Every structure is written in C-alpha cells, then in structure tokens.
Amino acid sequence: MSAHNEAKMGDIAETILLPGDPLRAKYIADNFLEDVVCYNKVRNMLGFTGTYKGKRISVQGTGMGIPSISIYAHELITQYGVKNLIRIGTCGSFNEDVHVRDVILAMTSCTDSGINKNLFRGMDYSPCADFGMLSDAHKAATEQGVNIRVGSTLSSDIFYHDLENNPEPFKIWADYGVLAVEMEATALYTIAARNKAKALAILTVSDHILTGEATSAEERQTTLHTMIKIGLETAIRQ
Numbered sequence: 565m566s567a568h569n570e571a572k573m574g575d576i577a578e579t580i581l582l583p584g585d586p587l588r589a590k591y592i593a594d595n596f597l598e599d600v601v602c603y604n605k606v607r608n609m610l611g612f613t614g615t616y617k618g619k620r621i622s623v624q625g626t627g628m629g630i631p632s633i634s635i636y637a638h639e640l641i642t643q644y645g646v647k648n649l650i651r652i653g654t655c656g657s658f659n660e661d662v663h664v665r666d667v668i669l670a671m672t673s674c675t676d677s678g679i680n681k682n683l684f685r686g687m688d689y690s691p692c693a694d695f696g697m698l699s700d701a702h703k704a705a706t707e708q709g710v711n712i713r714v715g716s717t718l719s720s721d722i723f724y725h726d727l728e729n730n731p732e733p734f735k736i737w738a739d740y741g742v743l744a745v746e747m748e749a750t751a752l753y754t755i756a757a758r759n760k761a762k763a764l765a766i767l768t769v770s771d772h773i774l775t776g777e778a779t780s781a782e783e784r785q786t787t788l789h790t791m792i793k794i795g796l797e798t799a800i801r802q
C-alpha cells in the first residue's frame with residue numbers, strides 16, 4: 565500500500581498502461597484484458613491487472629497534469645516494482661500537417677512546466693522515451709498498418725490559455741517542430757529515467773487547436789482503439 569494506491573506488493577504487473585482518465589483504464593481492462601482484478605479505487609484512480617495474449621499487464625489512470633502523473637509513476641516504480649510504463653493519452657495538434665486521429669510516439673517531451681527547472685537547478689534536461697520501447701511501438705504500429713508519427717511533443721501545465729494576451733501560445737513550439745500538446749509525458753520520462761525504468765508516451769490527436777476540429781465520441785473510441793492496441797502490443801514485447 566502506498567499513499568495513493570491500495571494495491572499490495574505483487575498486485576501490479578511489471579508492465580503498465582497509463583491513460584490519464586481512470587475510466588479509460590476500466591474500458592481497456594473490460595474490453596482488452598482477461599482475468600481482470602481491480603487493485604485500486606483510492607481517489608477513483610482505478611487500477612486493474614489482467615492478461616493480454618497470456619502476458620500479465622496492468623492499466624491505471626494517472627489523472628491530468630504533471631503533479632498527478634508524478635505521484636502515480638513514482639509510487640508504481642519505487643513501491644510496486646513497475647518497470648515498463650506506457651502512457652496512452654490524448655493530445656491537441658497545433659500543426660497544419662498533424663491531423664485529428666493521428667497517432668504519435670513522443671520521442672522526447674518539451675515542457676512549459678517548472679518541474680525540471682527546479683530539479684536541474686535551472687539547467688535544461690531532455691526527457692526522452694526508452695528507445696527499445698519506441699522501436700517496439702513503431703514496429704507494432706507498422707504491423708497494424710498505422711502510419712504513426714514520431715517526434716517531440718509538449719507537456720503543458722496550461723489547458724486553457726489567455727488568448728487575448730497570448731494569441732499564439734503554441735507558435736514557438738510548432739516553429740521548432742514540436743508535434744502536439746498533452747500534459748504528462750515530461751514527468752513520466754523524467755521519473756522513469758531517475759528510477760531506471762522504461763517509459764513511452766503514445767498519443768492520439770483528439771482535437772486540433774488551430775482549426776477547432778475534434779473527434780466525435782464515437783470516433784474517439786475507434787481512434788483510441790488503434791492507440792490501445794499499439795500500447796498492448798508494445799507491452800507484451802517488454
């Protein structure tokens with residue numbers, strides 16, 4: 565038992581999928597895993613362990629934003645022995661050529677958060693995905709016929725911007741080739757690196773910040789299925 569998780573040691577698999585939304589964790593457990601046991605209900609941050617193609621896999625919500633995923637990732641790795649962490653999240657595009665429904669592997673994660681500036685005493689750290697996992701996910705996507713994008717993404721602390729004072733909040737990131745914005749990968753990669761665990765963020769573009777286009781509820785389910793399958797196929801290769 566940890567401060568935010570009622571699981572007992574051994575309840576959680578070494579490889580875990582981490583959606584932000586705990587109900588997405590339940591959806592994955594209900595629809596993709598077999599022999600499922602729910603190990604956590606603390607704060608409704610649901611966690612489940614089951615099997616996928618015979619391999620033991622867990623799936624747990626992490627909440628939204630860097631502080632929330634930091635708590636869960638830290639406890640999963642340091643108190644439950646989790647070794648392979650695969651975030652499966654949604655993101656927003658601010659590039660004309662990154663489209664709603666695209667799936668992205670975050671090779672590295674920029675941030676506007678102060679978390680690593682604090683940790684590294686003002687110096688810059690480049691949080692990056694585990695290369696083996698990234699390569700496995702790329703292969704899994706290719707096998708599924710998914711034309712997956714690979715590149716840098718942004719973990720932002722801000723979801724709602726003050727557009728009156730800052731009308732183009734993402735322009736500088738787009739100008740430097742950053743593909744999309746979400747809110748957690750920087751922390752996941754940093755915490756995994758510190759604790760010698762492996763991490764990867766797989767992201768589906770759920771909305772386009774420039775055009776206002778967004779996936780419908782039904783479409784979101786289909787596109788999330790693509791990402792979930794890539795996540796699970798990556799998980800069983802660990």
Ligand SMILES: O=P(O)(O)O[C@H]1O[C@H](CO)[C@@H](O)[C@H]1O
Pocket residue numbers: 583584585627628629652653654655723746747748
């Ligand atoms: O879909 P999830 O995994 O929650 O990820 C994205 O969605 C949330 C914002 O709506 C943030 O957590 C962001 O990172």
Ligand SMILES: O=c1cc[nH]c(=O)[nH]1
Pocket residue numbers: 654655656657723745746747770771773
């Ligand atoms: O963090 C996020 C996630 C999805 N869409 C966004 O615009 N931002």
